[in-house]
Amino acid sequence: DAGVTQSPTHLIKTRGQQVTLRCSPISGHKSVSWYQQVLGQGPQFIFQYYEKEERGRGNFPDRFSARQFPNYSSELNVNALLLGDSALYLCASSFKQGAKADTQYFGPGTRLTVL
Amino acid sequence: AQRVTQPEKLLSVFKGAPVELKCNYSYSGSPELFWYVQYSRQRLQLLLRHISRESIKGFTADLNKGETSFHLKKPFAQEEDSAMYYCALAGYSTLTFGKGTMLLVSP
Numbered sequence: 001d002a003g004v005t006q007s008p009t010h011l012i013k014t015r016g017q018q019v020t021l022r023c024s025p026i027s028g029h030k031s032v033s034w035y036q037q038v039l040g041q042g043p044q045f046i047f048q049y050y051e052k053e054e055r056g057r058g059n060f061p062d063r064f065s066a067r068q069f070p071n072y073s074s075e076l077n078v079n080a081l082l083l084g085d086s087a088l089y090l091c092a093s094s095f096k097q098g099a100k101a102d103t104q105y106f107g108p109g110t111r112l113t114v115l
Numbered sequence: 116a117q118r119v120t121q122p123e124k125l126l127s128v129f130k131g132a133p134v135e136l137k138c139n140y141s142y143s144g145s146p147e148l149f150w151y152v153q154y155s156r157q158r159l160q161l162l163l164r165h166i167s168r169e170s171i172k173g174f175t176a177d178l179n180k181g182e183t184s185f186h187l188k189k190p191f192a193q194e195e196d197s198a199m200y201y202c203a204l205a206g207y208s209t210l211t212f213g214k215g216t217m218l219l220v221s222p
Binding site for chain 1: 119121151158159160161164201203207208209210211212213214215
């Protein structure tokens with residue numbers, strides 16, 4: 001198993017554009033979470049999806065949205081990009097819902113640069 | 116609100132020296148805490164979680180509810196321990212991370 005995979009690896013966008021990031025969880029995992037990691041900070045929670053439904057949302061504006069597909073893969077969308085959206089976006093998967101219930105396994109991340 | 120504090124950005128020690136990475140938390144319920152590690156050019160990975168009470172790669176961490184701390188310790192540091200270490204607190208859906216401590220072990 002390759003573990004959690006994310007695409008693309010790197011992405012450069014300009015302000016005002018929209019971006020879609022993709023995540024494939026470990027086979028058998030039904031929960032996907034998204035985190036934003038700004039340089040010099042720890043990862044910050046954006047969303048959790050379990051069984052294709054949103055189960056948790058962090059303190060991010062409505063420009064951020066996500067969805068989970070029947071095969072449990074997930075997309076994170078960010079509209080109207082701002083310079084401050086430049087960060088490493090991490091996806092994590094787990095078998096069960098909830099960070100307390102189960103270990104989360106992280107992908108390598110997508111590095112987004114907004115110019 | 117959940118909060119995790121790692122007071123040290125950088126901890127530099129010599130090989131064979133003891134290591135203690137500090138972590139303090141704020142949480143109103145029963146906390147579940149983790150240490151994650153990120154080695155150079157590798158993904159974030161779980162090092163240990165307090166409920167399993169394991170020792171991984173010689174590291175241990177004890178939850179002290181009175182002091183609201185979950186410090187990571189290792190009696191004898193190795194060069195391969197050099198990495199970024201994050202303390203994390205689990206809520207129902209989320210992990211709340213600290214800002215991380217870079218551990219540098221010199222020969």
